[in-house]
Amino acid sequence: MLSCLTTLRNFRTLLQLTVPLLLFLPLPVAVQTKASYCGFIVLLMAVYWCTEVIPLAVTSLLPILLFPMFGIMSSQDVCKEYLQDTSVFFLGGLMVATAIEHWNLHKRIALRALLLVGVKPAFLMLGFMGVTAFLSMWISNTASTTMMVPIAQAVLHQLSNSKEEAENTEKSHSSANDIDLETKCSSVDVGVTDVYPSPTPASLHHGSVDDMALAEISKAPEENMNLSVITTEPKDKPGKMKMYKCLTLCVCYAASIGGTATLTGTPANLILKGQINQIYPDNDEVINFATWFGFSFPNMLIILFLCWIRLQILFLGMNFRELWGWGIPVSSKEKRAHGVIEKEYIQLGPMTFAEKAVLTLFCLLVILWFTREPGFIPGWGTVLFDKNGTTYVSDATVAVLIAVLMFMIPSRKPNFTPGNQNQESSKENLTVMNLPINKLLNWVTVQRKLPWNVVLLLGGGFALAKGCEVSGLSQQLGEQLLPLQKIPHWAIAVTLCLAIAIFTECTSNVATATLFLPILASMATSIQMNPLYVLIPATLSTSFAFMLPVATPPNAIVFSYGHLKVSDMARAGFLLNLIGVATVTLAINTWGRLMFNLDTFPTWANVTRK
Incomplete structure (x- = not known):
């Protein structure tokens, strides 16, 4: 028996590749239509995406190979789907995020915010969660988690050790390198590769697409903030280990929650935008940066607050007076913990010209995104560029504009003073003039x-959706789902959100969104339901992966530090999954219903009449 299992393990990859192929092959053989051919390809890609027997991106290339072979679409038409407006929007946003990380601006923002909230347990948690969520709105979930966890470990070390131990540790590591997360964080989110000490290979891929960042983290974990801080166990384990678990979990959960607030926060949100634009081309850009933020940001704040309360009760108890520090003086341990954060902030030095320039461009980017088409008034895009009902400018245009400017603006303040103006500064000016002038990016x-x-x-998902439309598979699926008309719409939305939240625990949120959204769009069209009523909650539910270390790269990162057990994460994450689904259901049935007019079936969604 053991030898058989060993043989199967040796041929595991081959079996994972061939078994789905042989299992689904009867479908195109028995029913020789374009719809059945496309169904075969969808099922095959779904299994490959879930098992990750080959890299996710390689699976995404299969439509280029299989659609022309089965006569569904020509190669030229398939390849056009791989770089749409949404993909360029994603690239431009990530270039800006890369500049923020490159100049350590995200670290300065994080440390400054932590200094403001203080180090009382509850407010320390709130500070870490708020900062991580905010950063995850603009940079990758992996990068924000990777930066915040070592800072949390250092603070926890000061809170848990005695004064003598803390002083000895500080002296023994006084010569250690400071945190340099610029070389260890990569901007990605979205699902993608090796983890810190690395829990398991599978854990590197089951997230929002952040593997490349994790690969860089694993190269030099010992450089991330005194290693002893990472591995030191607190002395009074029962009480302090709960604080370790609580604070590390709040960082990874906040990273996933924060990514839901903006379109660029996680690729699943961009997949929704791309699928809507592709399936419903006359939607008048119902989903853009401003409308998505208007709906998702309040929802994110509610989930973040409930997560904060939930983790406090689960790990720290319900003594809110002690946790929030009401009438309790600041202890020496808390002062030392505050000193750790203050020291890291001071070591950053004054804000450089490059940081100021990146911050200015980032603020300009956000302002232009919000004001291009705010919805309640004509935006600058409509007033200045759109003519005869044609939209010429999109969010991708703005993202590319700011990214291009970052490649042009120098990272040093231009010096227009002649180098030999005075003898005292001539040598210094000459040195500066001889340095290479780097750009912000x-x-x-x-x-x-x-x-x-x-x-x-992203491109593979768009190609798959286009193939389903062209082959007629979407229409056939929609017809099969007509009996759902008898079920209340809210019940359909809740059931789908729960199913997707479970499914995304073991599958990349990008793959989950790519597989489910076209099917849900067909269902909504067939039963005359506003597509946004199911597509928006379903997309947000792909980010509710809180129960398992392999669910997202942030989960895997905090789990790799050794403070957590799988049972800890499952116990905390199960209720958070339910909280997330309940909050999204509340949001879509209150302000979401008003924002998107969800009580009516929009004319742009009636694609069957075309």
Whole structure:
């Protein structure tokens, strides 16, 4: 028996490749229609995406190979789907995020915010969660988690050790290198490769597409903030280990929750935008940066607050007076913990010209995104560029504009003073003038940090959706789902959200969104339901992966530090999954119903009449 299992293990990859192929092959053989051919390809890609027997991005290339072979679409038409407006929007946003990470601006923002909230247990948690969620709105979930966890470990070390131990540790590591997360974080989110000490190979891929960042983290974990801080166990384990678990979990959960607030926060959100634009081309851009933020940001705040309360009760108890520090003086341990954060902030030095320039461009980017088409008034895009009902400018245009400016603006403040104006400064000016003038962003950094595999994932999803439409598979699926008309719409939405939240625990959120959204769009069209009523909650539910270490790269990162057990994460994450689904259901049935007019079936969704 053991020898048989060993043989199967040796041929596991071959079996994972061939068994789905042989299992689904009768479908196109028995029913020789374009719809059945496309169904075979969808099922095959779904299994490959779930098992990751080959890389996710490679699976995404299968439509280019199989659609022409089965006569569904020509190669030229399939390849056009791989770089749409949504993909360019994603690339431009990630280039800006790469510049933020490259100049350590995200670290400065994080440390400054932590100094403001203080180190009382509850507020320390709130500070870490708020900062991580905010950063995850703009940079990858992996990068924000990778930066925040070592800082949390250092603070926890000061809170858990005695004064003598803390002083000895500080002295023994006074010569250690400071945190340099710029070289260990890559901007990705979205699902993608090796983890810290590395839990398991599978855990590197079951997330929002952040593997490349994790690969860089694993190269030099010992450089991430004094290693002893990472591995030191607190002395009074029963009480302090709960604080370790609580604070590390709040970081990874906040990273996943924060990514839901913006379109660029996670690729699943961009997949929704791309699928809507493709399936419903006359939707008048119902989903853009401003409308998505208006709906998702309040929802994110509610989930984040409930997560904060839930983790406090689960790990720290219900003594809110002690946790929140009401009437309790600051202890020496808390002062030392505050000192750790303050020291890291001071070591950053004054804000450089490059940081100021990146911050200015980032703020300009957000303002332009919000005001291009705010919805309640004509935006600058409509007033200045759109003519005769044609939209010429999109969110991708703005993202590319800011990214291009970052490749042009120098990272040093231009010096227009002649170098020999005075003898005292001539040597200094000459030295500065001889230094190479770098830009805010360079192609080497972009090439190294950008998750190019995610672009292929997005394109593969768009190609798959187009193939389903062209082959007639979408229409057939919609007809099979007509009996759902008798079920209340809210019940359909809740059931789908629960199913997707479970499914995404073991599958990349990008793959989950790619597989489910076209099917749900067909269902909504067939039963005359506003597609946004199911597509938006379903997309948000792909980010509710809180129960398993392999569910997302942030989960895997915090689990790799050794403070957590799988049971800890499952116990905390199960209720958070339910909280997430309940909150999304509340949001879509309250302000979401008003924002998107969900009580009516829009004319742009009636694609069957065309």
